[in-house]
């Protein structure tokens with residue numbers, strides 16, 4: 001709930017905003033990408049649905065709860081986009097001005113414009129065909145200097161890279177000591193495997209691996225300090241303190257994910273909740289097993 005002071009302030013600001021816009025003190029209405037406040041300062045979770053990319057607030061996202069759906073009607077973010085930024089913004093207190101690199105972001109020009117307003121931001125793509133990037137980067141041979149990046153956001157790219165260990169070593173090289181990688185892959189099975197059938201994502205990019213929880217150990221072997229960021233509900237399910245969830249035919253083998261987590265992870269130490277049940281609902285990051293981000297910190 002918003003505090004009384006917050007509500008009082010909002011009540012004062014609302015009628016003044018059109019005037020502030022007219023004299024250039026506030027961003028034009030609906031131009032969320034021009035907002036002066038950084039996206040990490042998004043509204044408290046006092047609405048049914050809040051987008052942490054564009055700060056839209058409303059009754060619900062569009063479409064069912066799913067990592068690739070549950071879409072923001074204003075900026076087009078899907079729930080994994082919001083979970084990625086939430087992972088970033090709950091991990092780093094003062095992110096303004098950091099050098100942020102993102103591989104093949106889903107979101108287009110307005111999102112990138114917003115990111116460039118607050119960060120030294122650039123987007124890359126492997127061949128600039130499936131996605132537009134500012135530069136072309138092969139994760140196995142990264143054309144960036146050593147220790148030049150504060151934060152890497154890499155959603156759903158690593159599974160498309162043939163040599164995982166080479167890519168991780170290259171990423172560690174270009175991160176500054178103390179820098180972070182926020183890594184997402186589609187985590188649909190408990191243990192890493194080569195796809196049993198040739199697999200291509202919608203943009204025709206081949207998938208070399210279906211990663212499982214053991215990716216955590218490979219990240220550590222590369223020299224990162226690693227936490228597995230999840231919602232509170234998924235953490236509780238995996239630890240056995242909340243009722244198990246069953247697979248519902250959406251391609252996620254939930255039984256395998258639960259069983260393998262218990263043999264692969266130290267559930268008390270490795271899993272970190274970054275969204276309680278209310279926050280997960282408001283950000284639309286459900287169902288719980290669709291949302292995992294590996295937070296990897298280069299410590300030296």
Ligand SMILES: [Zn+2]
Nearest residue numbers: 051054072075
């Ligand atoms: Zn949005």
